[in-house]
Amino acid sequence: MSLAITPEPKDRMNKRIPVPFSTQLPEIIRNNYGKWIDRKFHGNGIIEHISETGDRIFTIKVGLPPNSRLSVDTLEKFVDIADKYGLGVVRATRGMNLEFITDSLDKALKIKEEVEKLGFPVGGWGRSLWHITSCTAYLTCTTAVVDAPSITQVLYNYLKPYFTGEIELPAKLMIFVAGCPNICGGTLAGDIVIVGHYGQAPKPDPERIKFCLPASAEALKKVTPDVAAVCPVGAIKLFGKPDGSVGIEVDERKCIACSRCKNVCDYFDWDPNKIGVAIFAGGKTSNTGTGPRLPYRVVPWLPVNPPEYREVVAAVRKIIDVWRSEAKPGERLGDYIDRIGIDEFMSKLGVPRTRHNRCEEASWNFGVRQFITYM
């Protein structure tokens, strides 16, 4: 089989973007484009795709470390496996997994064996944990509140049997871990979403906050600085001082700790003991069951204690256990919560109810649902 899927190096240098994507595809996939009619699972983590032409390919899904952080050495090993047993291509998924593609079940099982030898799990399809997606957090980010990848790693340590299919779940489960409320590493509309947040109102650094403010009270009359403009609840108030400089006040009663002010100004102080994570449950982006929806904030705050993050792991395991023990086959976490009611779900978790996790049932659907009522 010819595998001329990339141009020669000299041509590669001259190629223009966008290149026709078909030139990037292995021949068997290019020949069967749009002709796939069926698929079959071979254990958890291997899918057979069947074409109307009779051709078949096999995709093997491999779980990667948090945030897909891989050494060049490991990547080279994956490349060797893809060259030796696969079609010479791999696909990085949105869920931070890696998919190998090959043309026979024997080779697929061999790929599974080889990556498992390297310590990577194979799985993540059907009624299982599909992925735990995480942002980069402290690796490159300036706004991270908690180290999302390390939380992801400890979660994987305990939830790996759900990924490999050793323990079956009622339906697919997607977990997202975000280091701050910006949620770059995924979406809030996940089955379980863990988001790091400050849990407190920001305290302006008395010495350096001036670098985020207009130089004078006179200048303040002409422009609203970003640090105040971005606050969604108007909790940040700027005012001119008698000496002509600009002062800043944060109203703690209004603040919702969204940390948008932190995005535009680094000169705020935070008490590290009040930093924590919120846990959301029951969201999804797919159109199955009750359709796409935002999740409930079931736990507004939990302490973060590295390196084991036991409080977070225990809370996630509790949510999964309640769902596993009572959900019907195929019932996503959000659909299960809908069936029994959010109050019942919260009481099964035993989580304290406060003003932060009242979880009203009204208007939880995505905005997109409003488009259904066309004029």
Add this chain to the structure above:
Amino acid sequence: MELAPRRHRIGDMIIRRGFKVISEVADKTLPNKPRGTPSAHLRVSIGAVLTDDERKMYEDWSRSLVKEYFSEG
């Protein structure tokens, strides 16, 4: 056409200006137009400013869970 203010994402613009922005920006010949008022879903605000008592409440709950799942306090 009015541009969105600085740091406003598409969703922010829709909430600020209403669904009319869809026919203005996307397609003036759109046959069906969404109606109603888009909302910001503040219910799912991510952060939360907790009092010390509230924080203690969740800390105690998590401690009980740690005991349940890790067999130690």
